[in-house]
Amino acid sequence: MPQPPIRIAISGALGRMGRQMADAVRADARLALAGCFHRPGSVGDGLVSRDEAIAMADVVVDFTTPAASAELARLCAERGGPALVIGSTGFEAAEIATIADAAKAIAIVRSGSFSLGLNMLVGLVEQAARALDPDDWDAEIFEAHHRHKIDAPSGTALMLGQAVAGGRDVRLDTVARRVRDGVTGARPAGEIGFAVARGGSIVGEHSVSFRAEGETVTVSHSAGDRIMFARGAIAAALWVAGRAPGEYDMRDMLGQSARA
Numbered sequence: 001m002p003q004p005p006i007r008i009a010i011s012g013a014l015g016r017m018g019r020q021m022a023d024a025v026r027a028d029a030r031l032a033l034a035g036c037f038h039r040p041g042s043v044g045d046g047l048v049s050r051d052e053a054i055a056m057a058d059v060v061v062d063f064t065t066p067a068a069s070a071e072l073a074r075l076c077a078e079r080g081g082p083a084l085v086i087g088s089t090g091f092e093a094a095e096i097a098t099i100a101d102a103a104k105a106i107a108i109v110r111s112g113s114f115s116l117g118l119n120m121l122v123g124l125v126e127q128a129a130r131a132l133d134p135d136d137w138d139a140e141i142f143e144a145h146h147r148h149k150i151d152a153p154s155g156t157a158l159m160l161g162q163a164v165a166g167g168r169d170v171r172l173d174t175v176a177r178r179v180r181d182g183v184t185g186a187r188p189a190g191e192i193g194f195a196v197a198r199g200g201s202i203v204g205e206h207s208v209s210f211r212a213e214g215e216t217v218t219v220s221h222s223a224g225d226r227i228m229f230a231r232g233a234i235a236a237a238l239w240v241a242g243r244a245p246g247e248y249d250m251r252d253m254l255g256q257s258a259r260a
């Protein structure tokens with residue numbers, strides 16, 4: 001029996017990822033575009049209101065801002081659905097708490113990267129971090145993005161940082177060095193460092209280096225086109241439709257959750 005298409009609403013539809021998502025959904029026979037919405041009050045250009053889009057959808061896919069995503073999660077939870085796929089990055093703790101609370105009522109997949117390749121790399125990074133003694137091997141994460149990006153380090157860089165911290169059985173926030181400037185002192189063992197570049201139209205470059213006396217191990221991921229983020233978000237939407245309430249990530253979806 002052919003399944004009816006999953007109805008997808010797109011939040012932030014006029015953004016870089018929103019436009020990619022709308023094209024990808026239109027091109028996918030398993031999906032129907034339930035409605036595209038932008039900021040509240042923004043209509044025309046094929047847009048509907050947020051309320052209309054939510055009412056028509058099985059899943060909302062959201063690439064906007066942390067504040068907009070948290071508000072959307074609260075709203076969907078209040079109504080008992082639809083499910084959510086959140087790709088926004090740069091969250092504060094309070095916004096993460098709002099999303100966690102909403103996930104008690106609806107299913108939410110949230111990831112700093114919907115790239116399948118990147119999520120595979122996260123597993124490799126965790127494995128390397130587990131194998132390489134932090135007293136000898138310094139972990140440093142580098143990311144580069146286009147000039148329009150507003151948050152740093154990127155959501156992906158923070159995922160990679162979590163993977164290093166997870167492999168070392170430490171909490172990232174206790175060892176992360178997100179910025180260096182001035183006389184910083186020598187590098188403490190166990191620190192996880194972040195470096196950031198912004199410019200031009202770079203879609204997304206990430207690398208993790210482990211450096212010891214006399215040798216370096218580097219793994220990296222290079223994004224050439226936003227379409228693969230859209231394809232990953234579609235895979236997440238198909239996976240989360242009709243799923244029990246809870247907060248999920250790409251690794252749950254790929255069957256390799258490392259969560260305690």
Ligand SMILES: NC(=O)C1=CN([C@@H]2O[C@H](COP(=O)(O)OP(=O)(O)OC[C@H]3O[C@@H](n4cnc5c(N)ncnc54)[C@H](OP(=O)(O)O)[C@@H]3O)[C@@H](O)[C@H]2O)C=CC1
Pocket residue numbers: 011012013014015016017018037038039040063064065066068086087088089090111112113114115155229
């Ligand atoms: N997880 C992943 O795989 C990926 C994540 N991202 C993340 O997704 C987010 C969006 O990225 P990108 O598309 O490049 O950014 P854009 O700025 O191009 O798009 C975001 C859009 O959201 C709109 N917006 C703001 N507030 C609301 C609201 N309350 N309701 C609906 N729409 C709203 C913005 O409108 P306005 O222009 O008027 O401000 C903007 O058009 C970022 O956090 C980015 O880091 C990006 C790529 C992949």
Ligand SMILES: O=C(O)C1=N[C@H](C(=O)O)C[C@H](O)C1
Pocket residue numbers: 089112113145149153154155156157203204205223
């Ligand atoms: O803002 C972007 O463009 C991207 N954001 C995500 C992030 O913060 O890691 C994913 C991707 O790198 C593109």
